[in-house]
Amino acid sequence: MHDLDPTQSQLFIDDHIIAHQTLLQRVVHQPIRWSRVNPILTPDMPWESPSLAFLIAVYADEDIGGYRAWYMTQQSGHSVFCTAVSADGVDWTRPDLDFCRDFAGGPNNIMFTFPAACDQPTILRDPQDTERPWKIVFYSVGSYYVGHSTDGLRWTVPQNPDQALTASGYGDRGTALLAPGADEPYMVFTRDLEDARAHQLVRCICRLGSHDARTVSSSTMVLRPDLEDGPDVEFYQMSAFRYESVYVGLIKRYFKTEPTFSDIELAVSRDTHTWQRVRPRQAFFAPPPNAREIGAFDMGTVCPAPSPPIRIGDALCFYYYGSASFHGDRFMTHDRCFGIAKLRVDGFASLNASKNRPGQVTTRPFMCPGGKLMLNGLVYGGNLWGYDDLEEADGYLRAEVLDSDGQVIPGFSRHNARPLFKDTVGVGPVSEHAWLDASGLPRDLSSLQDRHIALRFLLRSAELYSFRIETDRDALRSAS
Template identity: 30%
Template sequence: MGPDVVASHVDLSGLPKFDARAANRYVVRWVTQAANDYRFELSINGKTIAKLAGENRVDGKDVSIGFEFRRGTHRVSQVAWRLNQGGKVVVSPESREAVDRIGMGFRELFLDDVMVARTAAVQRVLHQPTKYPRNPVIRHHQRPWQKFRAQLYGTVLYIPDEKLFKMWYLAGPRFPDEAAISLDGKPRIPNFQLLAYAESRDGLNWTLPDLGLVSFNGSRHNNLCRFSRENAEGVAVIYDRHDPDPKRRYKAIYWEHSVRSPDKIPVAVDINAMSVSFSADGKDWTNHPGNPVIPQPSDTGHQAVWDPFRKVYVAYGRFGAGGRRIARSESPDFINWSPSQMVFAADGIDKKSRGGHPQFYGMGTTIYEGTYIGLPWMFWENSSNRLDVQLASSRDGIHWRRAGGRKTLIPNGKKGTWDGGCIFTAAQPLQVKGDTIYIYYSGLSLDHEEDRPSRRERPEYGESSIGVATLRRDGFVSMRAGKTPGHVLTRVLKWPAGRRLHVNVDASKGQLRVAVLDGDGQPLAGFKHSRVVSGDHTDVAIRWPRSDGKGPSTRLVQLRFELTDADLYSYWLK
């Protein structure tokens, strides 16, 4: 039925709980029953929406079925077709990108099934990171300018060139009902959000250097950055070593908002939107004169990354998302940003798991080995009212899926402990040094809805402090086999000449072997069984008896990982 025929149109505006901005699955299916019967059915997300009559528009022996959007901008991520219950699935952009990145040497993890063709006798296992026993590493009461709050609505980056971890965090000097503070000789509200800086060689022991940039209550002896004009929250910092302008080496995007004080303390500028700043050293910043750059506010911890594949900067926050959901915007230059798009939100499965009104309070986001990894902050509103952290992934930063069976990645501590109520991760929370992933986060002792005690009653109480948890390299999710041998078969991938296969595996109680198959699933001569791998290895090369580890001459292959009592975390061609 042609698009000019009104009877072929379906209005989705009144569809309950339908969100065109989210990822949806549309299926158009023939339901013909006889000759000259052209009826077809439309379903969305598994629910039948309409059956339409269709029409005879047949030329010769060809029959066509079409589907188009009449309004708005839409992105089709995958197309499949089936005939007579058979047919084949067309390669999705996700699979194509995954194959390209494996060929480039990136590690392939098991966060999704994009490169998994088949499994037997294995299960996916989520691995929680280990919280540092001496957490928190930065405490709210360490300095007078952060007695109210030391909160990682900020960023931690490991800079390999300097062998240094750098942290930017929010420092709140006083509770809102206390006396005003003085910044560079001017009065400010007591809970004005300052940007503080810290650094560490090992990621665990942090120093708060004396920067001498900002006068706080008459003294410049502090670790405060010269930064925004007004309150800055959710400061997402990027280190851009390739920018030709050294004054733009560090870039930051954040929610800048002025707060009117009942004491009539003047504001520097009336603003409630997203701003950006630039710096040569990450300490003394220059605000973009055209701020704001995104007109919407966003009360959360923001994220910013450089996508090296699409050659754009990408930011995440709540701007334009319509509540506690995740919106995305991109920019070629960190100044001109695209209209925001809601890309990720809690759903009915979350509600079913714990009840209440679950929401995404925010989401720490890192591009890790060519894949976007998200750590959504699950706010269990009207349930426990706590915030904990789960795991998600995306191949393009737009279409997201949950990983690890929606289990909790970073759980709350015991009630009353420093992170017993709420957890928020940093921007780019996954920082890799050697074979360890460092995951930085803020913790609150009370849940989101608990009454805050009076500072006079509990002087040790603060809004938040900062901690860290660690995980083995690639260690988010493994494919695990027990005593019964299991296997994982990959989809077809490209094996470039001169590369060797490496894996990250814990076979300390068992073993792993690998077979290489051709594109039709038949074992390649000389590559049917690799040498056995045992032990715990974050990086071990796979070898075959007569190949000395060199790859096959066939370039399009499948890999079959055969495991017994082992956890396979990742594989790559190096």
């Protein structure tokens, strides 16, 4: 039986949970820029000009009842680490910390400075480490450094190479990931310069693993451009985060064209060691199509923060930095600002069916925990009015349950299913799917608890993003 946990959202971002499918197409969905508010932060302070160099992280902050962002600028050979706060995740202000008054000549939001140029820091939230619950990982002068903090504001940061996490041999633009429970819970995705040279590549993705965030225990190449990419594509960096049942990677593809530009492609992993690029290899996040015509601040490059997206309401909010130019661009101005883009919950990719040719997908078998089947889907034209036969409906999304031999379990067939005929996000991020018993009353999966089952989803003019099974315990946890 398959080792999936159906109480977590099971995404159709890859084929991992799929036994077989017919007449469906996977589509990658892009976050939508919040043009009404972008850019949300610009280099307005003297210690920020001319650019907000890197967006480090954005997390919900329970202490302030809102959100906190961390970012870095560069001034006079120093890297300047700053913070901003927001009540709603949209409007941001700079708090007066009074930590580095002498550096800026007055009140400021600077947490600390580092006496050299740093590259793409990452802040990790590590609540299991009660002594060092916040960690910052950054590259400087050939090495990666790890600092720590008790509150995310007052930092202890190593100042010399003898205290570095790595020695030379790795490139810049690395990002860190914390994977609690993994064999190596701390890791950095960076560039192995020796391996890249051996394969005549300039930029590809290497994984550095660590047991304790103090020393590196392994180094493995995980992603390289291949024959489908062509000679003008390099992997500039990859950030990654845990999302429900998977690790999602955001590969920054560097196109060495004229003018140069970059976009973001999705990758996925279950163990952080083996990564698969999501097919089709569509851009997940990219500069706007008409960016140069409209003079968009992010017309040359976009790069999400290496922290996980934040759920606000029924949307995943991706905070990113954008610039009018990119590496090697002769018009480069380093004028980076920060923006926000929103994605449907679980909305990285969907399996789509057309109106003319309904499709279906069957999952691999798993142990049923009982409870409610919750679907995240979108149905077009799902109006049953005047139809006696469900097959005549313009669009639908429904499910049936199979036993361990692949046979439909009585009472849980497509004919008993109460299908969905609308966008489930219209009634919340997901909607319950049930079956009707002989009395016409809805039935969930409680009677199938501890049985091995598989699910078969049937779609017409619809999109299916994910499913999960909500038990009473899950519902109580969500309510609290």
